[in-house]
Amino acid sequence: MSSEFEISRSITIGQYVPTGSFIHRLDPRIKLLVFVILVVAIAFNTSYFGNAIGLVLSLYLFWASKIPISYGLSGVKPAIPFIVILAVLQLLFQGQLFSDGRVYVDYGFVLITSESIRLVVVSAVRFIEIIFLSSVLTLSTSTTELTHSIQSLLSPLKKIKFPVHEISLITTIAIRFVPTFAIEMEKMMKAQASRGADFGTGGWWRIVQRTKEMFPIIIPLFNIALSRAEDLILAMESRCYTPGGERSSYSVYKAIAKDYLVLLVGLFFSLLLLFYPFPF
Amino acid sequence: MEPIIRLENVSFSYKINEKTKVSVLKNISFSIFPGEYVAIIGHNGSGKSTLSKHLNGILTPDSGDVWVHGHNTKDVNKKRSIRQAVGTVFQHPDNQIVATIVEEDVAFGLENIGVPREEMKKRVDEALNVVKMSPFRHRPPHHLSGGQKQRVAIAGVLAMKPDCIVFDEATSMLDSFGRKEVLQVMRKMNNMGMTIITVTHHMSEAAEADRIIVIEGGQIVMDGPPREIFKHKLELENLQLEVPSVSQMAEVIHSQFNTFSKDIIQENEFIEEVEKFHKEEVGT
Ligand SMILES: Nc1ncnc2c1ncn2[C@@H]1O[C@H](COP(=O)(O)OP(=O)(O)OP(=O)(O)O)[C@@H](O)[C@H]1O
Numbered sequence: 001m002s003s004e005f006e007i008s009r010s011i012t013i014g015q016y017v018p019t020g021s022f023i024h025r026l027d028p029r030i031k032l033l034v035f036v037i038l039v040v041a042i043a044f045n046t047s048y049f050g051n052a053i054g055l056v057l058s059l060y061l062f063w064a065s066k067i068p069i070s071y072g073l074s075g076v077k078p079a080i081p082f083i084v085i086l087a088v089l090q091l092l093f094q095g096q097l098f099s100d101g102r103v104y105v106d107y108g109f110v111l112i113t114s115e116s117i118r119l120v121v122v123s124a125v126r127f128i129e130i131i132f133l134s135s136v137l138t139l140s141t142s143t144t145e146l147t148h149s150i151q152s153l154l155s156p157l158k159k160i161k162f163p164v165h166e167i168s169l170i171t172t173i174a175i176r177f178v179p180t181f182a183i184e185m186e187k188m189m190k191a192q193a194s195r196g197a198d199f200g201t202g203g204w205w206r207i208v209q210r211t212k213e214m215f216p217i218i219i220p221l222f223n224i225a226l227s228r229a230e231d232l233i234l235a236m237e238s239r240c241y242t243p244g245g246e247r248s249s250y251s252v253y254k255a256i257a258k259d260y261l262v263l264l265v266g267l268f269f270s271l272l273l274l275f276y277p278f279p280f
Numbered sequence: 281m282e283p284i285i286r287l288e289n290v291s292f293s294y295k296i297n298e299k300t301k302v303s304v305l306k307n308i309s310f311s312i313f314p315g316e317y318v319a320i321i322g323h324n325g326s327g328k329s330t331l332s333k334h335l336n337g338i339l340t341p342d343s344g345d346v347w348v349h350g351h352n353t354k355d356v357n358k359k360r361s362i363r364q365a366v367g368t369v370f371q372h373p374d375n376q377i378v379a380t381i382v383e384e385d386v387a388f389g390l391e392n393i394g395v396p397r398e399e400m401k402k403r404v405d406e407a408l409n410v411v412k413m414s415p416f417r418h419r420p421p422h423h424l425s426g427g428q429k430q431r432v433a434i435a436g437v438l439a440m441k442p443d444c445i446v447f448d449e450a451t452s453m454l455d456s457f458g459r460k461e462v463l464q465v466m467r468k469m470n471n472m473g474m475t476i477i478t479v480t481h482h483m484s485e486a487a488e489a490d491r492i493i494v495i496e497g498g499q500i501v502m503d504g505p506p507r508e509i510f511k512h513k514l515e516l517e518n519l520q521l522e523v524p525s526v527s528q529m530a531e532v533i534h535s536q537f538n539t540f541s542k543d544i545i546q547e548n549e550f551i552e553e554v555e556k557f558h559k560e561e562v563g564t
């Protein structure tokens with residue numbers, strides 16, 4: 001009964017699981033870079049074989065980072081309704097665009113072919129692979145390391161006056177306040193529930209109902225967020241923060257041989273997924 | 281001696297809109313000297329937070345001046361050195377931590393003033409040591425208790441090597457244990473020579489200070505050592521303030537046994553007096 005209020009526990013973003021594995025100790029910038037190229041490669045691969053490789057690879061990464069696969073699965077679970085809806089829509093409406101291959105069903109506007117089935121299966125698997133990969137990334141990399149990596153990977157953009165530091169600061173603060181707001185939200189849900197509001201009695205698949213239940217929470221949450229932001233600005237200014245000012249940096253990273261090796265392996269897999277003509 | 285902070289006829293009002301203004305500070309003047317431990321008390325809405333925001337130039341007076349080390353807070357070029365000299369710890373432990381890791385947060389201010397990396401590491405270590413948070417340096421802040429978060433916030437200010445730290449009700453969100461932790465740190469820093477200004481609703485906390493400033497309706501109504509201030513029980517009550525609970529207890533006992541001193545403002549004094557009283561009673 002109490003579980004529907006415990007949001008702060010089920011939030012996996014920013015939930016670093018320190019197992020001290022090989023993956024954890026990689027240079028976070030390299031890790032992020034490899035993540036990005038792998039995700040791009042997976043996003044473009046449409047073959048069964050290629051996605052099987054991607055799935056095995058992402059499972060392997062869980063094993064290598066010594067993080068229980070249940071973390072990955074708990075990330076997939078909330079996405080299931082979307083995956084299912086997407087699959088149904090694709091199955092019903094995308095057939096005309098992918099009319100190659102064997103035709104299984106041809107009824108009115110519904111056309112189901114071996115190609116459209118491939119699209120459905122591959123999209124679903126792709127989704128899961130990407131969730132797995134991002135879980136490994138966020139579970140094995142502290143949020144600080146992540147934001148620093150984003151900052152340093154984007155830093156060439158400083159030349160064209162792109163506010164790299166500001167973006168990374170905003171990300172840091174956003175991540176920093178996720179657990180705070182989760183706790184705040186829990187408190188409010190409990191307060192509303194004790195006045196008779198109804199949360200989480202519908203199953204997780206009843207998206208509309210569950211969204212509606214959230215309205216009385218979201219508006220006060222905005223209020224709290226704004227007043228917290230005001231306080232935070234005050235505290236930052238008191239600590240000499242000047243937007244756009246020159247700053248020094250507390251953490252620095254140094255890539256060593258094994259990091260470059262991982263980058264090479266990541267590149268190899270990405271190129272394989274992108275360009276190798278898989279037989280099926 | 282040169283004061284660290286000097287206020288001269290400071291008046292300030294918040295603008296609600298074009299026509300309405302709320303006048304909050306009215307012609308306030310006082311000085312804070314190096315090494316002092318000052319408590320500012322006053323009931324809700326008397327203008328304490330507004331006053332403390334004037335001490336590092338977050339707000340500037342409508343009329344009158346605030347001087348920090350001889351620099352006017354209205355001088356924008358001196359903003360950085362003023363804020364570095366006078367640090368502030370705020371009420372909500374959660375709303376003043378910026379980074380996702382304790383040590384990074386302590387370094388935030390140092391990054392802002394461009395301290396080189398090696399120096400930064402040293403200062404972060406020292407500051408975390410003073411507040412006894414070194415074992416937690418790699419933790420995310422949401423895994424800390426309120427008192428611990430507040431000590432991290434103090435470390436962040438301390439690392440900037442300020443001359444003075446302002447605490448605006450920094451203990452009011454904490455339980456009595458967390459409050460003790462923070463008070464100990466304040467006392468320790470004051471013993472190390474740091475000037476401390478603390479805004480508080482807890483009279484037992486104010487009794488710890490060397491000097492109390494009482495604010496009412498944006499004006500200073502009393503200013504003196506705690507022992508003097510707490511003698512004016514009736515005046516304080518008229519200002520919706522009270523004397524520390526140990527003083528109240530001492531007075532009750534004094535009315536029954538007049539050998540028991542009523543001039544008591546701190547817990548340890550009270551305990552000593554009880555011990556003394558007990559010995560005398562048993563002795564006779
Ligand atoms: N940003 C603001 N805009 C308008 N009025 C304000 C603002 N902040 C404070 N005030 C008003 O100024 C007065 C003094 O507020 P201040 O916060 O300085 O009091 P305080 O002594 O710190 O009170 P508390 O003990 O509750 O913290 C109050 O009447 C308050 O309503």
Ligand SMILES: [Mg+2]
Pocket residue numbers: 328329330448449
């Ligand atoms: Mg206040």
